Amino acid sequence: MSWIVERFADVQGWLFQSAVLPSLYAAGLMDFAEPAFDATEFVLLGLLQIMLVYVLLRPLEAWRPAERWQDRKAVRTDVLYTFLNRVGLVPIAIYAVLTPLVNAFDAQLRSAGYIPRSLEDLIPALAQSPLAAFCAYLLVLDLADYWRHRLQHRLRWWWALHAVHHSQRQMTFWNDDRNHLLDELIAGFWLAGVAFLIGVPPEQFVTAVMLTRLVESLSHANVRLRFGALGERLLVSPRFHRTHHALGVGHEGDRYGCNFATLFPLWDVMFGTANFAYRGTETGIRDQLDGRDYGETFLAQQWLGLKRLIRRA
Numbered sequence: 001m002s003w004i005v006e007r008f009a010d011v012q013g014w015l016f017q018s019a020v021l022p023s024l025y026a027a028g029l030m031d032f033a034e035p036a037f038d039a040t041e042f043v044l045l046g047l048l049q050i051m052l053v054y055v056l057l058r059p060l061e062a063w064r065p066a067e068r069w070q071d072r073k074a075v076r077t078d079v080l081y082t083f084l085n086r087v088g089l090v091p092i093a094i095y096a097v098l099t100p101l102v103n104a105f106d107a108q109l110r111s112a113g114y115i116p117r118s119l120e121d122l123i124p125a126l127a128q129s130p131l132a133a134f135c136a137y138l139l140v141l142d143l144a145d146y147w148r149h150r151l152q153h154r155l156r157w158w159w160a161l162h163a164v165h166h167s168q169r170q171m172t173f174w175n176d177d178r179n180h181l182l183d184e185l186i187a188g189f190w191l192a193g194v195a196f197l198i199g200v201p202p203e204q205f206v207t208a209v210m211l212t213r214l215v216e217s218l219s220h221a222n223v224r225l226r227f228g229a230l231g232e233r234l235l236v237s238p239r240f241h242r243t244h245h246a247l248g249v250g251h252e253g254d255r256y257g258c259n260f261a262t263l264f265p266l267w268d269v270m271f272g273t274a275n276f277a278y279r280g281t282e283t284g285i286r287d288q289l290d291g292r293d294y295g296e297t298f299l300a301q302q303w304l305g306l307k308r309l310i311r312r313a
């Protein structure tokens with residue numbers, strides 16, 4: 001592991017020295033050298049994640065696809081989403097907007113006399129085992145994610161944005177990052193807010209986010225894969241999440257859908273939204289069958305999402 005970390009640092013250093021620094025110098029932006037060094041790490045980590053997911057999941061999709069398509073054009077837009085999200089401008093923009101928001105939230109709480117307590121304060125036994133503490137944080141973050149997702153389907157204005165994610169008829173592992181930018185911003189604030197309230201240490205937070213993203217990529221993969229009767233209940237599988245995206249199933253009924261969990265199906269079982277029985281493979285939103293247009297390109301999807309939001313809010 002340390003070998004990988006060292007090699008990663010070497011590549012980061014080399015890239016920074018040979019490409020980033022000279023560009024900053026040429027542009028007269030040497031004041032930004034420090035954030036640019038961090039950004040280089042971020043971009044490299046993002047590329048590494050995409051490579052890892054591609055190497056692991058593309059062969060799986062080719063081997064046992066849940067669905068076959070002649071034309072994979074629609075998937076290309078999702079590839080763009082992934083690059084924009086993992087190595088591109090989206091996180092930088094979100095970080096820029098989010099930091100003052102979270103700081104203001106923090107200041108508000110503190111001036112109201114509230115000082116966040118970590119889970120270790122509440123359950124002292126967790127302080128003895130970093131792994132147990134990490135698992136506890138992961139559980140709480142995932143529970144928060146479950147309720148965010150329920151609301152994304154329940155509230156009309158939020159669904160107007162979340163529909164961008166569900167409008168893909170060709171669901172693959174690239175689908176994970178296909179979201180409305182405003183939705184990304186709200187989700188980021190939600191997650192960072194919860195992490196702040198329960199005092200997740202920064203390095204544990206980063207690990208939790210990376211792990212979650214890996215599982216999310218797998219759960220969107222176009223692959224015929226179940227984890228078995230028990231496994232399906234322990235971790236979200238491609239089958240389980242495909243049912244969440246299923247045409248005429250994933251956004252229906254009095255709970256506005258089923259299988260909302262990101263990591264642990266336990267929440268769906270507990271709150272009565274689990275569906276382990278469905279076997280269909282087709283994904284999308286029901287009104288797409290009536291010809292409703294959610295846009296094919298990145299810009300069209302973002303613009304139509306905004307229009308839906310304004311009409312429904």
Ligand SMILES: [Zn+2]
Pocket residue numbers: 149152153162166244
């Ligand atoms: Zn959803």
Ligand SMILES: [Zn+2]
Pocket residue numbers: 165176220241245
């Ligand atoms: Zn999804």
